[in-house]
Amino acid sequence: MNEPFRVGIDIGGTFTDLVLLDSRTGRLFNEKVLTTPNDPSKGALEGLEQILDGNGVEPHRVRHLIHGTTLVANAIIERRGARLALVTTAGFRDILEIGTEWRYDTYDLFMEMPRPLVPRHRRFEVPERIGPTGEVLHALDEDAVVSAAHRIASAGVDAVAISLLHGYRNPVHERRVRDIIRREAPDLVVCISSEVMPEIGEYERTYTTVCNAYVLPVFDRYLKRLTDGLRRMGIDKDLFLMLSDGGTVHQSTASSSPIRLVQSGPAGGVQATSVIGRLAGENDILCFDMGGTTAKACLVDEGEPLRTTEFEVARVYRFRKGSGIPLRVPVIEMIETGAGGGSIATVDHLGLVRVGPESAGADPGPACYGLGGRDATVTDADLVLGYLAAENFLGGDIRLDVEAANEALNRNLADPLGISAMEAAWAVHETVNENMAQAAAIHALEKARNIAGYAMFPIGGAGPVHACNIARKLSLPRVVCPSSAGVASALGFLVSPTSFTFLQGGVTALEDLDFGHTRAMLSGMEHDGRELLSAAGTDDAGVRVENLAAMRYLGQGYDVEARVSRQMLEEHDRAAIREAFETAYRKQFGRVEPGMPVEIVSWRVIVSGPLPDIELAQAGSTTGPADALKGLRRVYFGTGIGFVEVPVYNRYGLSPGNTFEGPCIFEERESTAVVPPGARATVDPMLNLLIDMAAP
């Protein structure tokens, strides 16, 4: 009955990663295949077949399949979603186009604003009005809805988003509009804001609803292809999907709320590092994920990744806050910089080296790929500096061309600046690292976290190459390179609990809080959550429920979240709720405002199942460090140190307890870890590489 195998599948932009876990032994198997952009399910199914075949696992022995994908984000970025209509309160159909009225760049007169996902002529208004406390001020004009439904039907759309003012507070009009549209145009997909994201703030709520409707038909078709394929393979288990906040849900939940998957893959990577961290005794972590086009960083605090409900997708100016579509979605909070392995380095008009956000991508890729790329990239710099080996990239699948890298560095940087290619490469490396260190430092400040004691966990192909340098800039004491860092997201899917987050907005002064009504509302969300989990096969006894309230001082523009216990609500304990808020507020802002009234802006209920019981295999063999030695390589460590002959080790040949003094390099199939002079690396029982930065 309980089949032993669990599979995680992460479809990224370039590669589809698979991880197979044998839960009897804790052994992990990896596979990496090329993503098939036209129909991503194809690559996923092929990869699945390979990993099962390759390890002699019959399909029916798979118990659990968990999947994450960039499909949702990509459909929005590439504007490949459904043809949409939007229904709003009369007088407000232009909310999407007016936006925040804020320029995301102070000096650029020619900045592009994101084009609305629904063109103006397909945005329909219906007379009705609900007030800020949820009272119906003007009844819905149903005749107008019927006529709008007819116009929508004749506009040739696939889906309709409905977002009415204060719909988060009272869904009655949104539901009625939905019912009428369903009656008049039964074939259309209809999403209402009070179900997709009942949060205050019309711009973000409307866009979240619009994006959900936009991707829903596409995602649905994709899921169907994937599950059909699985069934043909002989896997008849239900599929689970990874959400952006690190929870997993049954496919039926995902298909009605696809927008929740907007950051699905990266969330998996963070989940993996938090679990590996927990096993390695590290609970405060700076997770650093550097891939081909971007680098992301996330703080894990006491074993829990920081989360937020604000997310921006499809930025027009890549990575510039404010240039994209703002969503309200529970997500693991990450910062992103436009500096991955493929990011292009240039000299700006000030004579300074600039890296990214333009990327050479996978095609043509960095100059050293030899696929026709002529621009110098971060990977080219890392190759010239000796961090990467020409013959070991992706286990040797791609042979890197050092000459081409040198030429590109000369052309882009060294010639214009009158320096050597080596100096140019170092400048690129330092620029990327400094940018990331600064972004991470600002993020930590913003979150009021003192990260001086945090351990850095690099994942992604380029993460371990840059991690130690960045850690040193941030004065972090330790870097932990997990094994299989290159497929961390897929691994993360396997270690994440089944979980769903409900949100409910509605501003109420704490003084005026109606406890009976609040308890009923929270119980309703809890009930729905337990039903979801139970339908997904989770035993109700193991279900955990958490109630959080976003609160602020009266009139403030920012809120702070605090846990509110059932007891506080039952005992009508306003003082305890205020205290919970002020504790969180003090942590964030360093002070409180005694006597200032507090108001609740929204509620969040997280209903989650138990953490999957995962034990990763511990390596048993005991070989000496020398056994893993592959050879020596000349590597550059900056102007102060210059070139050093460093030993290069095969990561797969390491045994627990092995210790190495920096400088040294560890190579594995998907990545290379660089340990600088003055640091010391030790191999732990799970084959993580623990790098002590401050070793004497």
Next chain:
Amino acid sequence: MDEIAQTFVRTSFSSVVRDNWDLAVGLMDSRGRQFAQSSRSIPSFIGTMPRTLAVMLRRYPPSSLKSGDVLISNDGYHGTGHLNDITMIRPIFRGDRLICFIGSVFHTVDIGGAPSVTARDSYEEGLTIPVSKIVREGEENEDVIAFIAENLRAPGETLGDIRAQFVAYDSGRKRLQQILEDERIDDLDALAGEILDRSEAAMRRAVGAASDGVYRDRIMVDGFDEPLTIRCEIRIEGSELAVDFAGTSPQVERPINSAMNFTRAYSAYAIKCAFDPGTPNNDGCFRGVTITAPEGCLINPLRPAPIWARHLSGHYLPPVIFGALAQLMPERVIADCGSPLWNVYFSGRHDDGRRFVKMFFMNGGHGARPHQDGPACLSFPSNVATVPVEHFENSVPLLMTEKSLIPDSGGAGRYRGGPAQRLGFRVTSRHPVTMTIRHERVKFPPRGLLGGLPGSAGRDYVNGKRIDAKVRMDLEPDDVVTFETPGGGGMGPPAERDAAMLQADLESGLVTAQGALAYRPGAASGEQGDE
């Protein structure tokens, strides 16, 4: 630099500071040269800090400064142009040696006094804090604090912001010292010199690439009692650029004068946008740029001219500079935007008698660009975000009846100006609500450029009847006040508009069949001027 700004923002309380980024943080070297500024600051703070510092150092020479001191002033004529912006600067020492200054400017809503549309001099506009040491060697100067506290209506919020900056300076100092250690830098002046030289070179290259010559424009300001004129002459010689505003109307006894620092800030901003938007902003950029205006004019008033609503003249400087530059470099400028920034103050009582005061910002259409339409309702040259309708309605007894784009409000052109918006507010309290507005571009709409037509003029209504654009009045329960912000000007002759783009505008309804007539060949062009 953003890191200091971030700490400040994080530790500050006032929602004005945190929501609108109504602050700037800067670093000056030991000679007072500003070499870094937080990147998200609004333009009115550009370059004012070193000028304020110079004034401060006249009062407290560097030799009299000690580690842990903080200097403060809000003098509008030495600062950013009105009393509501407070500048503070902390000298940073390494051992005994003064190595640099960290400074910040931030906006505070309450600075005492009785700022109003009728103010006749700056004394009515609130408390002037002369250059003082608010912190002496780490100890708050109680006399200065008490003086400020005693003169404000809500001193808690303002003092909270002030103290938040003390925390920010400290974290900035630590981070700076770490960078100096790490990079083994001993002399910040040399580093600052290098940064300033590079910025200077970049701006000089950009100016040098433009043709020498003299370029002129003038723009009409609605004004209070009668229209006013701002004249602008830009002279380019080699890599030097001089802007002069000779011929501008004299200062007025209304709070719309723009003190010279505000004038400099917005002029420098416009020049940077047009010539060299990519280089980080610092003093070096403007070494080859001079900005002058006759003393006693609207944009270089003499004390004690009232200056509270300085943006009502100062926000005209970018368009008049772009207008002049359009003759030289039409590819680098934009048509007029629907600004000076529009806002409305509501004050009154909730049903239960609690008082409220709320300011609401609303932007007009953005001017068309050389190869793009102007975006709808975008803040320029200031940069403030709007308050979401649902948050607004949760905080005050007013209901919004509309927030929608106005058809035909964007000026016609090869590229169309950004549409303006119509906003309606209904009083839902059972008490009257007092409303204060001071709106521009009602008499003289945003101009088109290079043959583009003007955007629509702004309009204000109560219950459907036009009202004055600069007024303070009571609204009764159920009254509806409606604002139509100005539309962005168009760029290039309308007849040259791409047919598909015009068709798309007709389909979206942003241009009506009637409005489309302006695009027919031979229809009126925008060259007829602004009167």
